[in-house]
Amino acid sequence: MLSRVIPILLIENGELIKTTKFKNPTYIGDLLNSVKIYNELEVDELYILDRGARKLGINYNLISQFVDECYAPISYGGGVKSLHEIEKILKLGVEKIVIRSKLTDSKFMKEAVEKFGSSTIVACLDYVNIDGNFVTYFENNNPNILLNEILSKVIDYKVGDIIFQSVDRDGTYSGYDIENIKNLTGQIQNPIIIAGGCKNIEDIKNAFNNGFSGAAAGSLFVYYSDLRGVLMNYPSELEFYDAGIKR
Numbered sequence: 001m002l003s004r005v006i007p008i009l010l011i012e013n014g015e016l017i018k019t020t021k022f023k024n025p026t027y028i029g030d031l032l033n034s035v036k037i038y039n040e041l042e043v044d045e046l047y048i049l050d051r052g053a054r055k056l057g058i059n060y061n062l063i064s065q066f067v068d069e070c071y072a073p074i075s076y077g078g079g080v081k082s083l084h085e086i087e088k089i090l091k092l093g094v095e096k097i098v099i100r101s102k103l104t105d106s107k108f109m110k111e112a113v114e115k116f117g118s119s120t121i122v123a124c125l126d127y128v129n130i131d132g133n134f135v136t137y138f139e140n141n142n143p144n145i146l147l148n149e150i151l152s153k154v155i156d157y158k159v160g161d162i163i164f165q166s167v168d169r170d171g172t173y174s175g176y177d178i179e180n181i182k183n184l185t186g187q188i189q190n191p192i193i194i195a196g197g198c199k200n201i202e203d204i205k206n207a208f209n210n211g212f213s214g215a216a217a218g219s220l221f222v223y224y225s226d227l228r229g230v231l232m233n234y235p236s237e238l239e240f241y242d243a244g245i246k247r
Contacts, residue, residue, distance in 0.1 A: 003247050004044040004214040005204055007221040007234065008195060009034060011078075012052040014062055018222055020171035022126075022137070025051070028222050031062070032069055034232050038221075039070045041234040044247065046074050047163075047216060049098065053079025060088065067093035075122055083108075083115060090116065098163070100124040101138060103150060109157040123154045124163040134180065137167045148184060161191045163216065169197030171219050173226045176203055178210050199226070201235055201243045208245060 009031065010017055016034050017025040028034070031048075038046060048066060050059065058079045067074060076089055077098025086097050096119070102108050103123055113121050126137040127147045134147040154162060164184075166177040174197045185192055191213035198204065198217035207215040224231035240247060 003208045003212075003245070004193075005235070005240075005245075005247065006045045006047055006193065006214055006216040007038055007043055008047045008049065008216050008218040009038075009222075010218060011048065011050050011062075013056070014059060016222075017051070018171060018218055022167050022170055026228075028230055029232075032065055034222075035066045035069045037232040038234060039072060041232075043072050043234050045214075046070060046072055047098065048074060048076050050076075050078025054101065058085060058089070060092065063089060063094065064092045077122075077124060083112060086112060086116060086120075090120070096120055096122050096161070098122045098124050099159075100126060103136075103154060104145070106153065106157070109153075109159070113158050117160075118158050119160040121157075121159045122161040122163060123157070123159045124165065125150065125154070126165045126167050128167045134184070151184065151188075155188060155190070159190065161193055161214070162188070163193040163195055165194075165216075166196030172197055173199035173219065175199055176207055176215070178207060178212075181212075182210055201239060201245070205243050205245050 011031055012025060016028040016031045018028050019025050063076060073095040075096035075098050076094045080086060080097060080099060089097060127134050128137045135144040136147055136150050164181045169177060176194050176197055181194055193214035193216050194207050194212045195216035198220045204215040221233055
């Protein structure tokens, strides 16, 4: 299986934003223009996550627009509550659906996998460290659940990719939470994507060397260094080669 390097584009009210520890959203720029840039940079894949869709509803028109601008595979997450919504999004050209808030709904998840296939349904486990315990973070729309407990459910659903995203590391450039996730995932056969805290291409290389199928990042690919000057970027083939990353 090919290793994937995946920019995360976080949107709210149709605008591209970036957070730190999922708080203090900062306006980054125009989403469609950013998608065009990443398309030209030949990214492996894009995650487009709509932070506001849970309250405002899914913006199908916007999804259609960014799909038209990008040839790379797009995974979309945000506001998905029904099989009908999944079907409608997929018909627009999105390749995968990222599910987070519905992960506790066993009936929905199993029906989604059965209808659309494992490779189409992605489970996103956002998590925080509370008093030494890793718990799933649901932004107050669900009670906190120990990460290993919900992971057992996710494996039973037979989803495809599983994303582990550290809320504590989001936007901090503190490095991926590699050891803790490795200890948790053990012998899991699902492709595991790590996110949260990536600071440079060496972090990406380290993730792949530790067996992760994908390395996703937000700040790294929307800012120029940790000074946070906005610059959409992505490593070139030469930069990947020089870093010893095979894709």
